[in-house]
Amino acid sequence: RGLFTMAVIPKPKRITGSEFYPTAEALLEFGVHQVYEPPIGQKFDITECANHLQTVEQQQNIRFLGVIPLRESAVDYSDVLAALLGLHVHNDLGLSSARRDKGLMKTAVANAGLRVAxxxxxxxxxxxxxxxxxxxxxxxxxxxxxxxxxxxxxxxxxxxxxxxxxxxxxxxxxxxxxxxxxxxxxxxxxFLVGSEFAVNLIASPTTPRGVQVTDIWEYNKVSTDGTMVNTWQTMVDPHSDTYAALVRYAEGVCRAVGIKYGFAHVELMSRYDEKKNKFVEPVMVEVGARLAGGRKAIMAGGTGSGG
Ligand SMILES: Nc1ncnc2c1ncn2[C@@H]1O[C@H](COP(=O)(O)OP(=O)(O)OP(=O)(O)O)[C@@H](O)[C@H]1O
Ligand SMILES: [Mg+2]
The missing domain is CATH 3.30.1490.20 (ATP-grasp fold, A domain)
Structure with a gap:
């Protein structure tokens, strides 16, 4: 459909040796059309990057439509880059640190009247x-x-x-x-007690409440040497009344940290109320203004197509 994708790699492997970043070659092979990396010997600079991308726009006669963070560490500057490209489809810039720093995040959510740790x-x-x-x-x-x-x-x-x-x-x-x-x-x-959930959402001004829950996962984590390690996760029905409180809470969290466009991933704890037969009193662990990691998107897609 004439869509052009450009990847930005802030820390190319050839410079940092970081095993966590894909190489430009791998991305191009995967179908990305073009890759921007900081020039050799230079650190990533967001205004330099925007300058380069706008030059690409002019020279190649294309228009960037949006910027999507593909990793947690890109969450804060993706919206800044979108703004520098003259786009309006980005999350609230004044809350960009509240989407990254777990202290500022809790204050923003508490200010919206929602319970936090x-x-x-x-x-x-x-x-x-x-x-x-x-x-x-x-x-x-x-x-x-x-x-x-x-x-x-x-x-x-x-x-x-x-x-x-x-x-x-x-x-x-x-x-x-x-x-x-x-x-x-x-x-x-x-320390929050209860069952742990991940609630995934899509934000867009075209949805009635600004954000819309797409899928909910229940985690089974066990404490191993003082760290919570995931053993399995299962998808639960976001439309069931059992999880209604989680849906409302996660939507409120996203609005509180200024998520207006794109994906969000809310991790929370919630207690099961035997009498009411539903999960109650959700409390956030964190919110990520990005697609969930851990192959959830692929797995959710797989179930949707009956795969
Ligand atoms: N306040 C808390 N009470 C109980 N458990 C917690 C709390 N904070 C974190 N945990 C547990 O530790 C896990 C990791 O914490 P957190 O999500 O803050 O870190 P993270 O580095 O962002 O992790 P990830 O990228 O794996 O989501 C949580 O998923 C949860 O199981
Ligand atoms: Mg987490």
Missing amino acids: KFARLTAQDGSDVPNAIKSLELDFPVVVKTPRGMSTMDVYICGSMEEAVRRSGQIVRSVGPDGKKANYSLLEE
């Missing part, structure tokens, strides 16, 4: 501010200590003791986060 930001290099924070939030063990802008469950720790929480917090404050940037603080969170 109790949390505190810790900055002591030796973790010595942990005991006071646990006391003032009135938290019981376990508690969760994590890096504010993580991904792939790197630097997320379920801590069963004060000693462990202190150690993990200090470690996060002193280190560079999984995204290669220095974490300004570590995040202490209340």
Whole structure:
């Protein structure tokens, strides 16, 4: 249909040796029409990238229609790039950090009147501010200590003791986060109980409530060495009354962090109420302004086509 896709690789493998980024060759082979990488020897710069893309638009007589983040670390600057390209189909720029930083995220969601986990930001290099924070939030063990802008469950720790929480917090404050940037603080969170779900949504002003739930997954995670590891996940019916509270909550979370266009992925915990026969009191773990990872999109597509 004359659609042209251009991939942006901020950290090409040939420079960083990063095994997590695809190569330009692999993307082109996959069907992407063109790939932008920062010039050799230069770091990725969003205005340089926009400049290059607009030149491509003029020279090749094409129009970019939208920018889609294909990984968590691209969530914050994809909307900025869209704005620099003169597009209006992007998420709220003023909330772009609230879609990435799990502290700002919780504040935005709480401000919308939705329940969030109790949390505190810790900055002591030796973790010595942990005991006071646990006391003032009135938290019981376990508690969760994590890096504010993580991904792939790197630097997320379920801590069963004060000693462990202190150690993990200090470690996060002193280190560079999984995204290669220095974490300004570590995040202490209340440990949420219940079943864990992932709710996937599509946002568009053409849907009645701005966002629309497409699929819900129930996770079965087990704690392995203080980290939650997924053992299996199953798709549940988003139209069933059993999950109605999750649908409403996830939609509210997306609106709260300014998701207006494209995909969203809300992870939450919810308790099953035996009497009401439904899941109640959902609380967010995090929201990602992107398509779900872990092959969910492929699996959901597979079930849709009877595959
Ligand atoms: N406050 C919490 N209470 C209970 N469990 C939590 C809490 N925070 C995180 N977890 C558990 O740890 C997992 C990973 O946490 P989180 O989603 O914040 O990290 P992540 O690095 O973004 O992970 P991923 O990319 O795997 O989603 C969650 O899916 C959940 O199982
Ligand atoms: Mg997560």
